[in-house]
Amino acid sequence: MQVNYPRDISHFHIVGLNYKKTDAAIRGLFAVNQEQYQHVLEEAKSARLNDLFILSTCNRTEVYGFATDPEQLMALLCTQTAGSLDSFKQVAYVKSGEAAIRHLYQVGTGLDSQILGDYEVVGQIRTAAKFAKANGCIGSFLERLVNSVLQVSKLIKNETGLSSGTVSVAFAAVRLLERKITDIKDKKIVLLGVGKIGRNTAKNMMDYLGTRNILLVNRTIAAAEQFATAHGLQYVPFDGLGGALKDADVILVATNATQPTIVKSQLENTSPKLVIDLSIPFNVANDVNELSHVEVVNVDELSKVQDETLQNRLTEVPKAQSIIDEHMQEFLYWHKMRKHAVVLKAVKDKLQEIHTREIAQQKNGNAYKLEDVEEVSSRIIQKMINLMAGKVRKETDKSDQYIAMINDIFETGVHQD
The missing domain is CATH 3.30.460.30 (Glutamyl-tRNA reductase, N-terminal domain)
Structure with a gap:
């Protein structure tokens, strides 16, 4: 078995x-x-x-x-x-x-x-x-x-x-905006990507900065439209990204694409901008940092945004x-008892096999009340299992030894590591 x-x-x-x-x-x-x-x-x-x-x-x-x-x-x-x-x-x-x-x-x-x-x-x-x-x-x-x-x-x-x-990467982005950007309500904000992080960031900006001057851009326009409609925001199709970036004061990138979605050429010859990249891998190309009028902040830098909330958490x-x-x-x-339970079940199956074989032999000729024999035999089997299980639970420091011995005696076929 x-x-x-x-x-x-x-x-x-x-x-x-x-x-x-x-x-x-x-x-x-x-x-x-x-x-x-x-x-x-x-x-x-x-x-x-x-x-x-x-x-x-x-x-x-x-x-x-x-x-x-x-x-x-x-x-x-x-x-x-x-x-x-x-x-x-x-x-x-x-x-x-x-x-x-x-x-x-x-x-x-x-x-x-x-x-x-x-x-x-x-x-x-x-x-x-x-x-x-x-x-x-x-x-x-x-x-x-x-x-x-x-x-x-x-x-x-x-x-x-x-x-x-409230402390998270999305909230840290909002705290950063709060510290770096004055008159945030008057700034044009572009949020690229309306997945979970993007949505949380937008909600935090609305709740904590009191701004709804947020333009959503997403590859799937239906997702952007649904979120924008629910929260009173604006959105444009993905092919309108170039114009949106040119007019923006703040750009938040939460696309989590495998390749950069923001590249240097999109931001050349534009007004000063703060770009916050919430994506891993980075979705803002490295060469964007070469533009003197653009400041790029990534998730590692965001994690350094500390406040008293974090101190209280410690x-x-x-x-x-x-x-x-x-x-x-x-x-x-649970894991230890489950391991033991597998062995005990195998022992019970082994005893049941013996019981069935003995009853079959008994029926070959003798005039006993077989129903009584079957009932008593079943009770004996269960009592033996109960006794073994009770001993294992009581002697916890020796339980592995007991299980290994029972396993070996009854040749259950269970392989212990």
Whole structure:
């Protein structure tokens, strides 16, 4: 009898890079869009690495999953990125086992974010895991872990002040405008891209700066029209971008395209401008910086925008860590008990097999009340399982030894790592 055994967590890894060791330009080389993500998952299944997901945001690209060697995950990722495997190895970090599990909790709760307590990342984790599951690349371990991280993130948001106030990349852009631009209500603002970051930035400008002098430009005009109509803004088709840029005082770029959407020639011989690039990889070409009348600010520079909100959040870190510790231990206990449960079920199946065979032999000739025999035998089997399970739970420090012994005695076919 062959039984699939739960994966050992020593083979669970996270490989990745983030804002701590790499700037936005390098991160952009390893950013993964949805099409690339799809290809990675297809490659993963072909290589029998079918329990993983990728988190790719403006601050990080990380692969979480099971593999014999974490370098397998690195190589898998780099089949689709602009950056090479050798380049990735030079800047990447690797965590395995419980360290990898803890890292996901830290990321999902905003403790590892470039802006402490940034709550947007939890939605990105949810989306990334959901996409992997839809493509057959999430097993029970990862699904349970991600659900636990989402639960902990919600608890920390509700029970601590780690995410109190409004601080995010989109909000940091607004704070920057507040400090750099006087009379912002009189300035012409162009927002290129109305995805999530673009929409959040527009809402923050309306709420905190009190301006609606915002012109939306988006490749899909329907999206721009819908958002503009809902919020009383203006929009133009994408082919009107050139004229919009020429007249703008402030340009915010949130397109997340694979190639720059703003180039030097579009801004030559125009009025002075502030350009804020919210995209990874950069969507404002490097040579735009050569224009003396144009100031370009990217996401790494935005992260330096600090205020008292961030200082207040620091005092909430110990409380958040305590919540993580509690729920991580619950998750590890679930994994351990699940491992034991597989063995115990296999033992029960083995005993049931013996029971069935013995009853069949008994029916060959003797005049016993077979119903009574069957009932008693079934009760005996369940009592044996209950006794073994009780012993395992009581002697937690010896539980692995007991399970290994039971597994060996009954020759269940379960393979323990």
